[in-house]
Amino acid sequence: QEGSSGSDAETLVPGTAPGFAPFEFKEGGELTGFDIDLLAAVAEEAGYELAEWSELDFETLIPSLTEGDIDIIAAGMTITDERSQQIAFSDPYFESNQSVLVREGGSFQPESEDDLSGNRVGAQSGTTGEGEVERMIEEGTLSGENFRQFENYPLAVDALESGDVDAVVADVPVAENFAASRDVEIAFTIQTNENFGFGMRQDDDRIEDINEGLSAVQESGTYDELVSEYFG
Ligand code: GLN
Structure with a gap:
């Protein structure tokens, strides 16, 4: 499977585009935000480690994903038909x-x-x-x-x-x-x-685990806590 072959299947390389507060932004040099915390919680529920975040310009996220430089996009990215021709999206996690x-x-x-x-x-x-x-x-x-x-x-x-x-x-x-x-x-x-989703490569089955992790985080109340922390 392209991009993840040779790397640890239990580790996902996440990518985002800071400057999109409150979803992803830098605070005292640290990357933070709703998407950052949400994906951390989802990955934990799904049993994956997150590698260090790649910080990219928004426009380069999809090419970086399809080329295998990153494994998952968390960037307030709207699920669109056009993008869905190139990448797979998780279940929606936010409406805008x-x-x-x-x-x-x-x-x-x-x-x-x-x-x-x-x-x-x-x-x-x-x-x-x-x-x-x-x-x-x-x-x-x-x-x-x-x-x-x-x-x-x-x-x-x-x-x-x-x-x-x-x-x-x-x-x-x-x-x-x-x-x-x-x-x-x-x-x-x-x-x-619009609905935001996490983006993954179309051939990456791990998206099923991510969707399960997302449901678990929504059911446990963690999702609501993050909403009130960042949008409250
Ligand atoms: N939701 C918008 C989109 O997907 C903007 C995302 C962003 O700028 N990070 O295009």
Whole structure:
């Protein structure tokens, strides 16, 4: 089995993309967050050791997984049909929508997608938030030249604060976190009904153990404890 052959079958190499608080972020140099703690609990229930986390740009997570550099993605990654052609997803573990962030107290206060027209909009490369911007471009609401891609969301929020973009599209819980910690606020939300899952290679049967571990963590109350710790 590609990627795990030769390595200890009981050890999984996890990969994530920090800068997506409260799911995964650095605190005092340490990687932490809901996904990090959740996968640790799930792996323990499933009887796997987690190797050291690989910290990558979001866009490189799927190629790193399929090439065997990592064994499992925990990165607030939405289960989509497009991604499901390349990788397998665990059962869903979190539901999200997208939010549009703008400068806090600024003069630009869009109330709907139509109000974004003529403004510069950013998102993190390879995300479903970027997909929403692409949809608006296709629908003619936004012009493609006003779209800015960023390697990660903190850079997108820097650009928003400094006026290089006028809006950023990001997952609701992450947008709420930026709204609480930076000079930005949520203008409105786009109902996308996304579900996050852990990603694994399509030929990796260990995903069944991960799903069992996830159910156990949900039933034991550990899942709810993590929700109140990170979203409470
Ligand atoms: N949920 C979004 C996606 O899957 C964003 C994930 C992220 O930026 N870490 O594209």
